[in-house]
Amino acid sequence: MTASRRDFVRQIGLGLAASATATEALGALSLTSGREGSERLLVENPRHPTPAPVGTDRLPLAWYQGQSRRLREQARARGVDVILLQSDVNLVYFTGCFRGSGERTTWAMMPTREADTVYWFSPAIDRDLITSWWCTENEYYFCYPHAEGGFPNRGQLAKGGRVDLWAWVLGQLAAKGLGDATIGLDRELTPSAQRTFDRILPNAKVADVSDLCLRMQVIKTPEEIALTQRAYRYFDLVHCFARDFILEHGTRATDYQVGQALSQYGINLMMRDVRRDGRPHSAVGMEVTGHYVRTGVATAYPHPNQFFHAPLQKGQPVYVNCDILLGGYGGEGYRNYILRPSNSAHDRMWQVVADTVQMIVEETKPGAVCADIAYKVHAYQIKQGMQEFIYHRPGHGQGQNFVGHQPPFLALGDESVVEEGMTFSVEPGLYDEKNGIGINPSDRLVVLKDRSVLMSRIPFTKEWSFLDV
Structure with missing residues (x-):
């Protein structure tokens, strides 16, 4: 990182009240400067859909009216x-x-x-x-x-x-x-x-007519995909910030502070672009969550019920789990970190998860059957000796407007056929309570004409995930 960016991350520090100015300034810096810090590791994907331009902070009224007309036509046919x-x-x-x-x-x-x-x-x-x-x-x-x-x-x-x-x-x-x-x-x-x-x-x-309503929401329109892709451009920077924050503050920080800082940074980043006048119907459907960021043994539970406020420690995992929405569109973006030194259990679990992430990307395409994709993922996990660490399906459809889970599901019991325009989470998570580690990255996978692509630019590499603090 250059001195200017490092200074901003350092100023954000561990006192949230004092960090507002620094996060706002860093949000502006992220939009105007070249790539620094973790941003240098982002991976460009030429197959990404074109993001909605700045100024398109939500879908226009005409889009909603168009969708209502489609629904009326289908219902009238019944x-x-x-x-x-x-x-x-x-x-x-x-x-x-x-x-x-x-x-x-x-x-x-x-x-x-x-x-x-x-x-x-x-x-x-x-x-x-x-x-x-x-x-x-x-x-x-x-x-x-x-x-x-x-x-x-x-x-x-x-x-x-x-x-x-x-x-x-x-x-x-x-x-x-x-x-x-x-x-x-x-x-x-x-x-x-x-x-x-x-x-x-x-x-x-x-x-x-509930089936008509759901069907339309499952198959995303080009406008929905473009706005989602724009949200993930912000998501990339939010995760870069979180990684830089961990590298800068290390064991002086708690998981709670990481989550609060990334949420504050992400909102300031988006609000630099969002047009609003304080009245209703602008700056709608927005969030950057940070309350699910956790470290240590808390990562070993897929649905924990405890509050997260633990110090980061060397030799422990950190789970940067957050969601982002812009105009109701965005979704999940999770990444796991190991603060070195790691051990063989960490290394092996991380690799199996990384392998199955790639498997989901390759297998999820038009014509594929959801249950078949899940079967292949679970078969690989079992072959690698990970069966006792499997707690859930490897993915679910992602919705819009605060709907996180939506059909179809990458699950053994779902024989739905994958279609262009569907979007899925990518969560082949594994959880080992005994060794105090869970790894469950997520992203948003959008199905194109002949393949699917992850909508973020955040890499699944050891360089990104294994950190020295």
């Missing part, structure tokens, strides 16, 4: 008159309005014979968020639980008389003349919900 979306995942994907419902259920209705309309039924808390985005009309209840006639925001007070919100929204559909319509839902109704439906809309029919 005889559906209107689609009523309830899942937050689907609400964001098909409208572009980033929000979450919690217990305050929200619905969006899309008539299949109308191209660009969306009728919302929401809690009052989100009324401004919804009407300032794509909204033909919004009928709202006050809050959950909603009391009949209770709208304090209108000066109307009432208590008691709790409203069944499912009956309420069905009543809204009836009032719109949909009493004999075929209504496409993105969920299977429970028996009680079906009884309510039959009572409020006795002449209407239910059609399940």
